Amino acid sequence: MGVGLEKIPQGSYHVRSINFGYNRIRELPSAIFFTMGYKSLRRIELCQNKISMINQRAFRELRHLKIIDLSGNNISGIEIGTFKCNPRLEKLDLSLNKIGFHPDKPFLNSPSLETLILTDNKIEQIYELTFYKLPKLRNLMMDNNIIFSIEAKSFVPLVHLHYLSLAHTGVYRLSETMFKNETYPRIIDVTDTPLSNKFYPPLKKVRNEGVAELINIDSYF
Template sequence: MLIPILALSKTNIYVFERVRPGAVSEGLSSPHRAAFKTRRLDSRRERPERGAGRREFRDQRTDGHGCRLVRSGTRGRTDTGADWCVRGPEDGRTRVQTGAFAAPLRDMKPLLLPCVALVLWLGLSSAGTGTGTGFRPGLNHEAGLSARRTYGRAARALPAAVEPDSTPMTVQASDLPTCLLCVCLTGSVYCEEVNPDMTTVPALPKETAYLYARFNKIKKIGTKDFADMLTLKRIDLTGNLISEIEDGAFSKLSLLEELSLAENRLVKLPMLPAKLTTFNANFNMLKTKGVKANAFKKLTKLSNLYLSDNQLEAVPFIPDNVRTLHLQNNNISEVNVNTFCRSNDTYYLRPKLTEIRLDGNPVLLSKHPDTFTCLNVLPVGRYR
């Protein structure tokens, strides 16, 4: 509380800094030096107005030992200058500098209000210090004890907290909304590499036209998976574990144009929609007995057929509109005139079929030169 006491004082305080301890004239006696240590100059000078310029001043006082104490310097918000001891007559006086001074603490009245506020705040804080309920205005000591006892009884009456079950909870992809697992845009659903694992076809929003459910763990496609999705135009199920597709799973998809079942575990093909233009079943385990004779016969709009990297022993029936045919890396060992052309129609041509790949098969294409007479290009494969 030292600062508030100083703030209430009306006396200007001067701080003296001696230039050099004991640096006084030989003519200045020891009592005079003691007087300098114990006495202060008269400080009854008025403080200049705020904003006033600095001006020179000179004050003097006699210490009672024949020495006039003189203070001279510059006056402003902070007085600075030097203290002198002048002794003797005007013609032979001795002038000795006894120290330098500065007076920064001229007026501390503006600190009065903050100090009073600080004292009040400390008093209120000390009155409210305690444990349990803490400080509450208007609550006496007995009422506080009663409140703490009531709080303790209520706390003991509470039931013990139930510890959470440490058993990890398994979340299935089928239990979560599709658009939480996948990216749903206008007419498109992207479900690629879903975590947690997606093992079934997800429920799709209405009016979905494009479904991309690649690289998941879907194992089976049932007749109900796409029963109500009549707006689908493209389905991409590449990179799953599909080994079974029920007949009729795609039969109601009258608008379906592109279907990709590549990189799965299929051993047979289901019935395909009539308007299909692109079908991809690369990298499966298809065999000839798993592909029905009329599997592609009714697909009059089929343009791209990809059946590479399977286990086919023969070339299936190829519709007339097919432009691209990939059958590489199978077990095809024989082709004949009816494979691409018609033996009973020497004028039959297939100008649309511009890409045929039979490389990676054991068949030797040079042994059957009449097989490709209706084609504009020869198949890619082994000729010798």
Template structure:
């Protein structure tokens, strides 16, 4: 995905619902984005707000090799946005996220990652948006997916999710925007009253056998998208 298309995606997510306005902070531009590529990097003319590693090379295990790039991450540690989308990653880029202590938005769309580190509050204490669409997420049966007091937007579209549980989002008390569209979910009743601040929920293109009223999900819910449910194949 190109730089400008990623910016449009982030803007669309931000505009879904934001209390008091449409955008969180300033958008990423060429002037405030640092780029890490194979064997080289470039820093912006202005202070670094965003880090783009989509031109970087992975090793055979689908992990990003950070050897010899310590100086780069020292220069960009103030950035609040990370682009690591469409890199064919199979593992969450823990070391990169650790190198960005102020990161608020992480775009990991279009990879092959199954597991998100559960203690996100330690790894990225300031995170507000996690874009994790088009991956291969594994939803744990008895444990929360992730734990974060700061996360407000979570995109899990097109992850082949079949089941969610009462514990899945129980450790995300600040969550306002949740995308679960284009999965294979039949039942969203485990969500009922588990996210007190949820304002936007997209569950379109699943296989829901029952569409509940908004009030059953959260007293704060404003926008509830359920369109184009798929037919369950037996």
């Protein structure tokens, strides 16, 4: 960590985890990890670099990869299929970047991803297609984004969603049409949002049965 690296250094087949955080890496070219000898990686940490470009094939051939930390970079967008060929990927941290969602295409395509962290980005709206290709997602954190609009059916594909954090955003309502057949998360964090301030004292983390009441709040006001 923090040794002035500007690119991914040479590695070996036996390395399972790398941490190149707090460096000056600006891009991740095609098959960069595999090419540099990292063929057995389970964990990649690249927090606090200067990454703005990620080739769609950057993580190809990493069949055992489970955790990726890309927090604190300059990422504004990622190609949909970037992690499609990482069948064991479980956690992706993209916090502290510049990411926003496109209205006409899914954000990412990952058949295995369970935890997605998008805290402190540039997200203003969530669309019906945004999470369409993340079927196993269980934990979704979007704290500290603007988020003033969530389209109907936005969370419908996330039938396994357990924890949803919208804390410190501009969210002012949730509705049952955003979820599939009352398949709601067990916990929703709405701390410091217009929605939470409809209550006194303001809501924070809402759990279990309270989630359904929160989502149907419009019927009480």
